[in-house]
Amino acid sequence: MPQKREAGLADRSRLSWGKVPAIPAALTLLLLFLAAFAGIFSYFLVQGVGQTSRNIEQRSAAAAQIVATNAYWIAQVAQQTLLRVDVALEADLTGIANLPLALEGLPENAEVYVVDDAGSTIYATVPGADAVSIADRQYFIAVREGAPYYTSSLLQSRITGDQLFVFSKRVERGGAFAGAIMVSFPVSVLESVWRSLGVEEPSTISLVRDDGMLMARLPPTDGLVDLSELPLFTEYLPASPTGTYYSAASPVDGVPRVVSYWRVEGTNIVALASVASAHAWSELNGAVVAVLVIVSPIILGLVIGSIWIIRLLMRDARRGRDLEAALEANTLLFREIHHRVKNNLQSVQALVRMQNMPDPAKRDLQSRLAAMAAMHQHIYQHDNYSNIDAHDFVPAVAGEVVRAYGSPVELRYDVAHLIVDRDHATPLALLLSELITNSLKYAFPTGEGQIDVSLLPVGATGRARLIVRDNGKGMGDDIPGSSMGMRLIKGVVAQMAGTYSFRTENGTIFEAELALEVSGHPSG
Structure with a gap:
């Protein structure tokens, strides 16, 4: 009785111990899930912040490049117009009649002025320009004092009141200052950009x-x-002609922006694109809130169902272990079957060697049996019962055929990692055996x-080109088309949905295009 009581206590202890791990396992998995969710959410939040920042910077940089391209075009138009007008x-600056022809192709929003050495208007495309003096304008003073060209800062037109900027050119006649030519563009020229x-x-775009x-x-x-006192001119431009940086507050309106700058080649102009980031960050915040609203009930449901899921997983684990044991038993069975087949084929080879029959026939049988045995040995050694790697399979079969034939021939391979399915492994082994045996015999x-x-991929999926080449005496008439070997080759090639040819070129060359998988067969 004491022994039975002790055994009963031991059984109840084992049952209780079997139940205990489920609770800590469930809690552990739950905590791990929450930690994983927090980690993943944090990761994607960091990635989202980084991606949003990169997107803003990329938009800003791309915009600056576009503005710079248009600024270069404006500067070139102004330069060519100034030269044509000059x-x-x-x-004596009296060729006014020639100017309309020189101004052909000028953008509609550009205006041209010609003034004499005192700043009085000689010609202008804007009505009423002769009533306004530009003698005090810096773009006139600069060229009068010797500058060949000048680019103005932001100005307000005294005629139309519009904001504009001006390109001017010094005009000389007889080595002396004779006047100036100006081309002006309104700020609205950037509206299309x-x-x-x-x-x-x-967000803003600017020319500076x-x-x-x-x-x-x-x-x-x-x-x-x-x-001029901003970091753009004191720090960034001296270091690089293009770049992007964050501005905490614009000197014009105090708005924070991501600023990209681009020095316009061949000019004294810097193109700016300042992208406001508030909208992008607001979209990111909204996306984060939306994700939390959507995910919260899911997390709650997963937490509630975690214990039940763990119990199911424990039951499935037991079934999985049973399936793994069954799979291992089947694998051992398949391995044993292929091993026995290989051994039986080797036994048949031994029987063939003992038969009183012509040596050529005996060698042919031995090479074919060797190829079949090598195939089964390769399968069970690699535990691969469906798809075989041709890179390993072809040398194993070909080498075994040469060893069975007993010839001191050197084999060289150029075999890709191609899949050979189980329906094509045996035909390929027989084909290799027959081709190599023919080379060894003749x-x-x-x-x-x-x-x-050589076995390399070609054409559609599942097809390859097989080339077997020897450096022997050539095929000649030694291999009749009606021989058993040739009939075997034809049958195997047809079985593999292929075509083949023989030719003599410093030896015999066999070339065939074959299907190594069912997918390589013609669909029709």
């Missing part, structure tokens, strides 16, 4: 002279703006030589 003017960028306000003076800005600003009278085997 050439069209006669020595602004619309094409698709950026939202309060390399001394820091603002030339143009959209949306427009009031009055002249000097940016190609090398002295017994020595070289055989190259």
Whole structure:
């Protein structure tokens, strides 16, 4: 009785112990899940922040490049117009009749002025320009004092009241200052660029002279703006002609933006694109809140169902262990079957060797049996019962055929990692056996030589090109088309949905295109 009581206590202890791990396992998995969710959410949040920041920077940089391209075009148009007008003017600046031809192709929003050495208007495309003096304008003073060209900062037209910027050129006649030519563009010339960028306000685009003076800005600003003391001109531009940085507050309106700059080649202009980031960050915050709202009930449901899921997993684990044991038993059975088949084929080889029959026939049988045995040995050694790697399979079969034939022939391989399915492994082994046996029988009278085997992918999936080449005496008439070997080759090639050919070229070359998988057969 005491022994039975002790045994009963031991059984109840084992049952209780079997139940205990489920609770800590469930809690552990639950905590791990929550920790994993927190980690994944944090990871994607960090990635989202980084991606949003990169997107803003990329948009800003791309916008700056587009603005720079248009600024370069504007500067080139102004430069060519100034030169054409200078050439069209006669020595005393009276060739006004030639100017309309020189101004062909000029953008509609650009205006041209010609003034004499006192700043009085000689010609202008804007009505009423002769009533306004430009003698005090810096773009006139600079060229009068010797500058060949000048680019103005942001100005307000005394005629129309519009904001504009001006390109001017010094005109000389007889080595002396004779006047100036100006081409002006309104700030609105950038509106098409602004619309094409698709950026939202309060983002801005600007043109700035390399001394820091603002030339143009959209949306427009009031009055002249000097940016020369900003980090753009004191730090970033001296270091690189292009770049992107974060501005905590704009000197014009105090809005934080991501600023990209691009020095326009061949000019004294810097193109800016300042993208406001508030909208992008607001979208990210909204996405985060939406994810939390959607995920919270899911997390709650997963927490509630975690214990039940763990119990199911424990039951499935037991079934999985049973299936693994069954699979292992089946694997051992298949391995034993292939091993026995290989041994039986080797036994048949031994019986063939003992038979009183012609040596050529005996060798043919032995090589074919060797190829079959090598195939089964390769399968059970690699535990691969469905798809075989041709890179390992072909040398195993070919090498075994040469060893069975007993010839000192060198084998060389160029075999890709191709899949050979179980329906094509045996035909491929037989084909290799027959081709190599033919080379060993007919190609090398002295017994020595070289055989190259190539199997590379071609065409559709599941097909390959097989080339078996020897450096023997050539095929000639030694292999009749009606021989058993040739009938076997034809049958195997047909079984593999292929075509083949023999030719003599420094030896015998066999070339065939074959299907190594069912998918390589013609669909029709």
